Amino acid sequence: MKRQTVCEDWEKDLILYYYGDCSVEEQERVETHLKGCPSCSSFLTDLRTLLPLTVESEEPPQAFWESYSREMRKKLGEVKQSGAWWKGFPGFLHPWPVPAMATALILLLAVTLTFSKGWWRSQNLPPEEEVLLEILPMAENLEFFRAMDFLDSMDFLEALEGQRIRSETNKQVL
């Protein structure tokens, strides 16, 4: 048999009414509606029959609770003991020491690299090779400078040629 359909607008209110989760005014409003609505009354009866059936009444014996408390005391004791060594550790991971330590490390690295650069070089290379090492990058750029000189010469020649043509044209006009 198909069960009666509850008024859709009242369904939520009826559930809250069943659990006693509505205000006095809402309660009165629901009760007034129930008087004139058999389908909503039937819905409420269903809730009163069905919902208590879903509750599991699990009642373990007294011995269970005694053993529960005993186990809990033991576990709590172990947590406190094992917790002793790591308790200070989370404090170390507070937000401020991490960036502070990272900054210090970067500074230390920068200082070490800056000051050790000259030291390592003077330790490993003779002075003449050191001079060579400084000249080498300039020598690598020599080709570039030569090309630049060539382009400058081309410009100069073109300018001379232009000047020559202009003077010849002026002579012809005169």
Next chain:
Amino acid sequence: MQTNRPAELGDDELVALAQRGEREAFELLVERYKQKAYRIAFNFTHDREEAKDLSQEAFLRAFIHLKGFNLRASFYTWFYRILVNLCLDYRRRRGRIAWQPLDDKAEKAANGSEMTGATSSPDRDAMAEEIWRKVGLALDALPSKQRTAFILRNHQGLSITEIANVMRTAEGTVKAHLHRAVVALRQRLEEVLE
């Protein structure tokens, strides 16, 4: 000078003592909430040993993180939140649960089935078992948020406000979850009502 016995102290006072390192104060909180905690876990697991382990684990986690607990909130709401999250994790790991009626549950269901007209004891037991299995499956089929709201309201009697605090959601959302859960259960258990 007024001196209270520890057992008479309120939750906040016990929490404050436990935060200062007095383990006995926390043990009193365990004594105060162990039955409720166990029953909530049992509602999710339907297994006595699992319910015991989960509720004890929740107490241990509460104890470990107690120093981070803000006394402006209520201890049991905070503790229930830990417990419910553990239970939901358990459900995610375990999947569906085999619903076998315990003796007292079968009896309770049998009382509910008296309206069906069953008279003989073996028939009644079989029917009770069947009802309980259907109830279990219907509960199991609910989405986790609906099931949580339903268990906390229907089984544990928490108020809508308390459930909203435990589930960290709005009261309107809890009402909506509860509404959907009840409607779904009524639909799935229609034959139990006939």
